[in-house]
């Protein structure tokens with residue numbers, strides 16, 4: 001690991017000032033410390049934000065509000081979250097391991113970096129690590145890579161499970177930076193790789209994620225997360241789907257679907273949603289609608305299976321959501 | 326690329342690639358660079374208070390092993406993927422390899438060396454012996470620390486639940502049936 005200067009922030013303003021001057025935020029460290037040890041990340045300054053009072057979970061009639069430093073395990077075990085937003089605990093518990101979830105924060109989870117093996121291999125070309133060096137995955141081992149949103153410069157998937165469900169639920173982020181506060185939809189946090197895969201998110205320099213707002217939409221209680229992977233726990237998704245349904249008299253009034261493991265960012269399935277509104281909440285409608293999900297897919301040499309797995313996963317997730325009483 | 330490098334390169338993509346290998350600092354391949362800073366740190370480990378001055382790069386794992394000579398906690402992958410380094414920090418199971426010591430100033434840490442009461446083994450340690458829950462033993466201290474967390478969290482009520490909630494601990498020898506049985510037994514004793 002390269003040497004760095006370490007600072008503990010006692011207040012948000014202190015943290016933001018340090019980050020605006022070039023320091024990296026350190027929350028649980030489960031992404032950052034790992035990548036620093038590999039020297040994939042080489043920040044010269046670190047600002048530890050763990051003592052900021054951002055470890056809270058609040059429930060109101062309209063939304064669940066989660067502080068950026070709440071840990072994955074705390075959020076998953078919270079009774080209000082379990083009651084009002086059951087998709088979130090299910091999604092969190094499907095990710096990482098119990099040890100990691102005890103430490104990993106919600107803010108850090110959204111900003112975790114890709115799991116493309118070449119990103120971590122210092123002697124492999126990788127545009128995300130070294131802009132302009134090329135992409136080793138395009139002609140390399142790419143079974144785990146993206147079929148949506150990829151470019152000729154990068155084909156890595158966004159690895160967060162939580163982000164998929166937050167995108168489906170229409171969650172927003174409160175941000176604080178050197179230039180003040182703002183709110184953005186979680187979906188707008190993530191950039192497509194295009195020709196600049198080293199730029200992954202839309203935060204401004206020094207901007208801190210303060211909290212996540214998850215609206216208690218009418219679909220929030222009838223929602224499930226399905227994660228398909230090579231083994232049944234402690235593994236990243238090959239394909240995952242979050243599905244949330246609002247059904248009245250057997251007819252779909254509103255539906256939210258997002259997929260993971262397939263896109264260079266968490267992928268909201270707008271076209272599938274549109275094809276479902278007004279249709280009976282039944283497998284036949286799910287199958288017709290899910291077929292639309294593959295329209296813009298661009299498989300690589302080893303990940304063609306995802307084109308079949310994606311609609312199948314969506315159909316199953318919708319069935320699971322439909323079965324929630 | 327060495328076998329270790331190959332494993333480490335893929336470990337980020339597939340956690341199972343990062344299995345316990347002979348302990349060796351992953352950092353040792355790089356030329357050592359002197360720290361730019363040394364920070365004071367106070368930690369309580371197994372009830373004993375330690376005051377140290379540390380390089381901010383020092384992990385909790387290396388602090389325990391190299392500075393405090395508590396080598397019961399093992400280094401497998403050094404990447405958060407295998408669980409061999411599991412300890413309890415303020416009562417919660419965590420991967421000591423991904424925690425910087427400076428993040429835990431003032432913390433109370435329990436390692437495998439602090440689990441028994443003198444010569445009397447903890448019921449989970451007894452259960453590991455009774456169920457033959459290890460072969461080479463490399464993952465065992467991490468399994469036991471994780472098992473303690475699993476039981477205190479209330480995630481040990483059935484074999485299926487234990488398997489799921491112990492999945493952050495890889496056993497290369499495949500002693501899983503014994504591990505699950507040992508955790509189940511200790512959890513049952515804990516409830517009675």
Ligand SMILES: Cc1cc2nc3c(=O)[nH]c(=O)nc-3n(C[C@H](O)[C@H](O)[C@H](O)COP(=O)(O)OP(=O)(O)OC[C@H]3O[C@@H](n4cnc5c(N)ncnc54)[C@H](O)[C@@H]3O)c2cc1C
Nearest residue numbers: 027028029030031032095096104105107108109111161209
């Ligand atoms: C072996 C392994 C398996 C895993 N499996 C999964 C999985 O299956 N699913 C899954 O979703 N995740 C998985 N993860 C990833 C894990 O969930 C993330 O590493 C974790 O959530 C990151 O949170 P953290 O608090 O540790 O972040 P850190 O490592 O502290 O930070 C990550 C990044 O976010 C920035 N940051 C942190 N907090 C803020 C903030 N409040 N504002 C602005 N920037 C901030 C940091 O500067 C850094 O760039 C796995 C990780 C490992 C090591």
Ligand code: SF4
Nearest residue numbers: 116126135154155156
């Ligand atoms: S897919 Fe992206 S992260 Fe992977 S090698 Fe290509 S540029 Fe790097």
Ligand code: FES
Nearest residue numbers: 401402403408422
């Ligand atoms: S040494 Fe493998 S998880 Fe820490």
Ligand code: FES
Nearest residue numbers: 460462496497498
């Ligand atoms: S790795 Fe040998 S006993 Fe688990």
